[in-house]
Amino acid sequence: MRKLSILFALFFSLFMWAQSSISGKIVDEDGKPIPSASVTVEEPGKDAIIAYSITNIKGEYKVTFTTPEQNVDLKIKAFNQKPSQKAVKNENQTQNFTLQPDATEIKEVKLKAKMITKRGDTISYDIKAFESKSDRTLADVLKKIPGIDVNKDGTVLYQGEAINKFYVNGKDLMEGGYGTINNSLPTGAVSKVEVMENHQPVKILQDKVPSENAAINIKLKKAVTMTGRGEVGVGMEPFLYNLKLTPMFFGQKNQWVVNYKTNNNGESVEREGNMLAFGSRWEGRRGQSAGNYWLSVDKASTPNIPEKRYLMNNVHFFSANILTNPFKSKEWELKASTSYTNNAINRDSNRETIYEIDTDFFKAGKITTTESNNLYSNAAKGEIIITKNAKKGFFKNTTTWNGFWNEDRGNTSTRYNMAVPDPTLKDIFIDESLSAPTGIIKNSLSTIIPWKEKLVNFMSYLSYQKDRQTLSAEYENFTDLGSGFDRFDQRISSSTLNANHSASVGFSYKRLTITPEVGLNLSFNEMNSQLFADGNLLGIGYQNNIKWNEINPYTQVGFNYKGNALNLSINLPLNMYGIDYKDLLRSKDSEISKTVFEPTFYGSFDFASFWKVSGYGGLNYRYGDFGSVYDGSILTSPKSLNFRDSNLLPENRNINSSARLEYRNPLNNLFFNVRYSYNDTKKNIITKSRPFASGASAVTLEFIDNNSFSQTESAEIGKYFPKFKTNASVSFTNRDSNSFSILVDQNNVDNYIESKNNAQTVAVKFNNTYFSWMSLDYNISLNWNKNSDDYRNNVNKNSGWNHNLNLFLYPIENHTVGLVWDDVTTSQGATNLRNSFYDLSYQYTWAKKKIDFEIKWLNIGNKKLYETISYNTTYFSTTRNSIEIRPSQVMFTVKFNFK
Structure with missing residues (x-):
């Protein structure tokens, strides 16, 4: 928090020392107010605007600016009025103007809209x-x-x-x-x-x-607009298809969008159904639904390149959204939506790890792991929302149902080539499968009712979720988890019921709103698990029947100040946490009862017309989540056996803060921001694992206090150059973080390890449409990473870069030639792995019908593997990862608008 205070002091010392405000009223010769008149502040003798304002319907204005000049020029302009200019001192003051008429007969007008x-x-x-x-x-x-x-x-x-x-x-x-x-x-x-x-x-x-x-x-x-977009495409690989149909209607009373997309050419259209914005907390509780996944198959790696390069898919995605005003009052809106996804994905990757020297964990040699997946998913969603959002009241009720049906398949092989042959190490093969159906239903209600000078808010949220998962694995030569079985079947069923209710009253005095609130959050959770070996149920050490119940009554008061330039929001909650963990098989009961103060603060200040400084700070506590502890071992993946002892429940304290300085000037098309964030987390538990050469691990918990942090500094500046039709931006990010873990070596010795990481990124973005025959988009990012751990005192540095070029040429009207160049490089020591991809396209536009005919050749070089390299400072090992990607393919597509 000390660093945050220093940062705020720096901001205000730099930008508050010479701030002035001029306000007043502008009227015509009859004394009538002139709305929409422009008021600009300029430095004397310079044609440079440092601040501006527009008069309101009453002819009033206020302009705030910062400049070291002793005097400034105040200029007033309005339609059908003579411009006025006045030299004034750089100080707070009131300046009123009476403008004289200046009517002019306009024979011809050419309007040029501002960008x-x-x-x-x-x-x-x-x-x-x-x-x-x-x-x-x-x-x-x-x-x-x-x-x-x-x-x-x-x-x-x-x-x-x-x-x-x-x-x-x-x-x-x-x-x-x-x-x-x-x-x-x-x-x-x-x-x-x-x-x-x-x-x-x-x-x-x-x-x-x-x-x-x-x-x-x-x-x-x-x-009123009827529009939309469609595509129909076919290709060879040996056969590819792509179909997109998205008609849309936007009217004053009704809006709707219908969307059907299917392809097998590497585009994950199903992500369009994801929630990307969550509105305000006063609208109720919103979130992206997902299954509570306890188990998973071993999955092949995915590369850091556009998905169209590597995604082997076959997807069908349908969605429909409608908005209407069901009553005479336009303040009420009814929204309904539904979606369905059917998707199949194939993935393959190969990982080669070389251990340079003998350590307490692994012997020197090479270990090769191959992973292959067939992932099948079905997801359905239905939602109904009714809303009244008016100046005199608010109501919103959201009812949502989600269903997920996932079936994942995989197989893994591990091959050993040790420096000194070890007859006990035999090549391992595992066939894996997971079935994971999930059902979720939830309802969120929020209403704000004006009562005299007060605002009364009631909020209610209910949700119920049921998960069932079965993980099966058949083994050959696998004994790393201490068993000689040929097959494991892990079964889990869990359920969660959440209920959150609150009531608050808002008292307003001028620009200040005080909101006391009381609430009660309830969560009731159950989990049953059984592990079968060769078809037989294992003992109590591999079974669970637990309950995790939380009761969280709270009271808080919020202070919100909404000014013309200054905004403040302070929340002062007092939370009472009651958590009860019950193990019904072992007659074990653990409890936490805590009362904690968890304040949050947000403030922003706009000054000098274009500048804004803001800051956030918060303190919160977490006492574990459902699934954070269980006393029976669970095979969470075919090569990972987890046991999370409940002798002590988790206690985490988190402090986070951030500050931001922004500059947004539409007069010269310049945007700039500097950001800083700091996060400090104190925990009472560290994950303890015993790694095996095959990649398997046995995971438990160790009860040791530890502190981790992360700190990020970033800056970005962007400007549009209208003369050259060019938009350019540069950004820089620096991030430092640490983490703690305990690794058990081959001698059963616990090794307490603190890992530290520093990552830096520089990114440049550039696009240009200056030439009528060409447009260019270019993005490049360079990254540097430094990793170290205090256990080995070993430090590693690596770097990489990623760039994307999109060049389009227009040699003849309605003809377009495109070139795409993606390039990703990773460097480790003397090894550089470069992944370059090139695409070529030709498009003819039937201008009269607004239809595009495109033929595209992707991955011209027919590159079939994406490769990366990394180094582990604890194990003195280098890993080279090879991921199968899409080969060269040709697509012919017809693109069109619906209207």
């Missing part, structure tokens, strides 16, 4: 300014806009932080699962992309409770 404009907390981007001839969907353009980035999973970031809402024409149809719209909305239907900073999605709280996140609103050209 980036700012009004209040909303920044608008003209999408045409950033679009190239090869761009077809919103996702193609969004990542080129200054200040905006898109993660590999589709999450949209603004100034490095995930957005909390994704609207289309002001409506939230997708409720966080916006990947479908982002990937299928044609650019031709979009007018502007609006970023709403500090966005509070609950309207009744917008002037009372600040938010640290931004939202994005996609403003369409028409209020």
Whole structure:
């Protein structure tokens, strides 16, 4: 926390020393207020705007700026009025203006829209300014806009932080699962992309409770729009197919999106159903549903390259979302959605590990492990949401059902080639299978009711989840876990019932809102497990029948200040944790009863028109989760036997803090941010494992206090150069962290190891559409890593880089030639492994019908393996990993818009 205080002191000392504010009112000669007049502050003798403001409907303005100059020029401009200019001192003051009429007959007007404009907390981007001839969907353009980035999973970031809402024409149809719209909305239907900073999605709280996140609103050209995107493609490998059909409708009362996508060419379209934005806590509880997976097969590695390079899939994904106003009042919205996924994935990888010297863990030699998988999944979801989001009240109820049916297959082989032959080491072969059905139903309710000058909030969340899993493994020559059995069958069934209820009352005084709250969180969990060997149930040491129940009553008070420039949010909760672990087989009962104070703080301050500084700090405690302890051993994977002793329940204390400085100037298209975060975790338990040469491990717990931390510093600057139609950004990240573990060597000695890591990354992004015959996108990131452990006093350094080039040429109207070059390199010592991929495409556009005909040749060099190299400082071992990827393939695709 001391580092955070120093950082804040530095921010304020640099940027608060010369801050001034000028406010006033602008009227015409009749004394009537003039709205939408522009007010700019400029340094004398320079044509450079340092701050600006726009008058409101009452003709009022306020502009805040920072400059070392003693005097500044204040300039006023308004339509049909004579411009006015006045030299004023650099100090806080009031300046009123009366403008004289200046009506002019305009014979011809040519309007040139600004690429980036700012009004209040909303920044608008003209999408045409950033679009190239090869761009077809919103996702193609969004990542080129200054200040905006898109993660590999589709999450949209603004100034490095995930957005909390994704609207289309002001409506939230997708409720966080916006990947479908982002990937299928044609650019031709979009007018502007609006970023709403500090966005509070609950309207009744917008002037009372600040938010640290931004939202994005996609403003369409028409209020009523029927659009969408489709693709039909076939190819050879020996046979490939790709079908995408996504019609959309956006009206003033109704919106809907229907989506069906299927392919076997390496595109994971099913991820479009993932939740990427979670709104505000006042909307209720939202989250991505998943099974509670206790067991897994050994899985082949996946490379750090675009999925289209390696994903061997056969997927079908269907989804439908609808939004309507069911009542006469437009404040009420009904949303319904459903989705279904059927997917099959094949993976293969080979791992070769060379142990350089004899250690207490492994003997010198080479061990080769091959892993192969067939992963089958089915998932279904249904959801109904009814919402009233108005200035005079809020109501939201969400009912969700999820079903997952996963069937995973795998086989693993381990081969030994030791420096000194060891007859006890025989090659190992394992056939594996896992069946894992899951069912989840949940309901979230939140309502905010105005009562006189107060706001009353009730929240309720209920969920029930049932998981059943069966892991089977057949072995040949495998004795590392101390058994001579040929087959294991691990069975687990578990259930979880959660109930969370709270009530709060908000008291407002001017810009301050005080919200006392009381709540009760309940969680009831059960788990049964049995391990069978060669068809026979093993003894009590391999069985579990446990209950893990939590009761968490709490009370808290929140203080929220929402000002024009300053926003503060402080929560002061007092939590009472009661946790009861029962082992019914062993008549064992462990309990935790704690009362703890867990405060959080968030604050932001906007100054000098374009600058913003913000900070966050929090303290929280965790006392384990369901599954963190159990007294019967569980075969969590075919080569991992886990035993988590419950003699002491987990106790973790976590302190986290962050600070951020941002600069967003739409006048010169410049965006900049610096971020710092620090996390400190104190635990009472360390994982203790005994590794085997085959990759197997026996895992238990050791009760030792330990502290781990992570610290990250990052900076990013981006600018759009309109004269050259170029958007460029540079970012840097430095991260330090440590972790603790206990490894048991071959002499049964416990080795307490602290591992430290330092990682640095520099990334450059560049796109250019200056030439009418060419567009270019180029991204490169370079990384350096340093790993060490105090047990061996061994230090290792490695590095790598990853770059992507997308070059499109337009030699003739409606003809496009594309080149894609992906390159990933890892370096370890004198070894450099380079993975280069090249794609070539040709596209003809039937302009009249807006249809594209594309032929694409992927992986021209027919590269079949992706290779990486790494070093383990504890084992003095080098591992070379080879992953099977997609071979060369040719696809012919027809792409079209629905309207």
